[in-house]
Amino acid sequence: MSASASADRVSSIRLEPGKDVGILHVPTVNTEAVQAAGRVLQQNHDDIHPFFSYMDRDGVHMHNHLVHHALTLVALGTNSDQVRHFYDINTPYQRPAVPINEGVLGNLSQSSVYKKSLGNEDNYTSFLRFFESEIAAKGVPGVLQEYMFAEDFKSDDMFVRMYMGLLHPLIHLGFGVEFNQPAIVAEALAQAAVHSDDYFFTFFHEAEALAKRPGVPKKSLAELVDLAAADENCRKAANSEIFDKMLDGVLKNAKAEFLNLAVQYRVEEDEIEVRTAELCNATAYITVGAQRLNKSPRMDFFLLHSLNVSIFHGVFAKQSWIPNSAKARLLTYTGRLALLTHISMGAPTMNLDVIRNYNAVNTESSWETVIERAVNHPDDGHAAKMIRALKYAEQVTAPYTGRAEFRVKGGDFLKAGVAIVDTLNPKGGKAGPYEDESWIRGAGFDDVWDSVPDA
Structure with a gap:
């Protein structure tokens, strides 16, 4: 992934046929399926929360798998109709994205606000926009080095949160890196941020x-x-x-x-x-x-x-x-x-x-x-x-x-x-x-x- 990217690029799903097909894929990946996946994953990015449950009501985070499913289908050679069909049957039970909290988003660069905002599922969209802006300025490698790999308290905290929720943030990050999608990397970081680290x-x-x-x-x-x-x-x-x-x-x-x-x-x-x-x-x-x-x-x-x-x-x-x-x-x-x-x-x-x-x-x-x-x-x-x-x-x-x-x-x-x-x-x-x-x-x-x- 490039050292930096435009803000528009980071907030957009842009799958390139013939290129963004994954580490393990069938010999012939359907071009129209790649394009269909890009469309549905943009909808997911803009409109849907990473959890379809509510912690205060259900006592557990149950995860939106739309990204994982669509990209796996593409890699395994399905067609555009199937990509759309499986997206459609798995959207009715999803949660809508929460509005941005401008007071949170505008201050996440402050360590005290960043730390206080972690573990709150209502802050997902604010974290998503924050990490998009960070990636636009520093690139995916720079952001992951700072927020996951630096081996200081902040990065150690994020590193562990990637493992919460039965590995779903880490799986999401893997898809983002594998398919060269900064927007999905931002989703993974935001999803991890709103998981509680609990006892991990x-x-x-x-x-x-x-x-x-x-x-x-x-x-x-x-x-x-x-x-x-x-x-x-x-x-x-x-x-x-x-x-x-x-x-x-x-x-x-x-x-x-x-x-x-x-x-x-x-x-x-x-x-x-x-x-x-x-x-x-x-x-x-x-x-x-x-x-x-x-x-x-x-x-x-x-x-x-x-x-x-x-x-x-x-x-x-x-x-x-x-x-x-x-x-x-x-x-x-x-x-x-x-x-x-x-x-x-x-x-x-x-x-x-x-x-x-x-x-x-x-x-x-x-x-x-x-x-x-x-x-x-x-x-x-x-x-x-x-x-x-x-x-x-x-x-x-x-x-x-x-x-x-x-x-x-x-x-x-x-x-x-x-x-x-x-x-x-x-x-x-x-x-x-x-x-x-x-x-x-x-x-x-x-x-x-x-x-x-x-x-």
């Missing part, structure tokens, strides 16, 4: 400090997931009745066990390429391996987000303007959060045999048919994002398939993709705990599997 700042920094002690061993994420699954305290830390399974489950009942494992996952500046590949493979392992023998395959809604964000570490790795120190820290934080999420879902024991032995509904399954079925699924984009991330993981981990820490091998990726699309609820719809969705929530909890059909 504390546990991320505690793990970071503990990991610097001499003699702390180092293990792969897959190894640590297996160790968590073998630890009774980790398995029993949460249950399906606990609402915040991270805070009131893992960090209340198994914090010492979690931190002991988390500090062993860390990435150094000289190993970005291989550890990016490892993260992609390990998050695939966490997602598609969390199955039950004698049950139909199901993907855990919370675990799949670790896989869905993994592709963007491939995007970040390719940006020469992102310091290797930041790339390593991003990988480290994502891996530690993936481990925390795994434990919060009951630390399920990984079992790839369920996927490897799965009998496909369609005997003519291929990546082409898997992708076609995913992009036509009428949900909010989670399925298509997962298939694209899985295909990217297959691609980026292929050179390392002989290494033990790369648990998901060769044909496992396509097998998993087939199982995912075979088990999608054809009704689709938005994801939510009270929705008729395709996912389970808590793959390590026995009661969660009661409603899943036997294999």
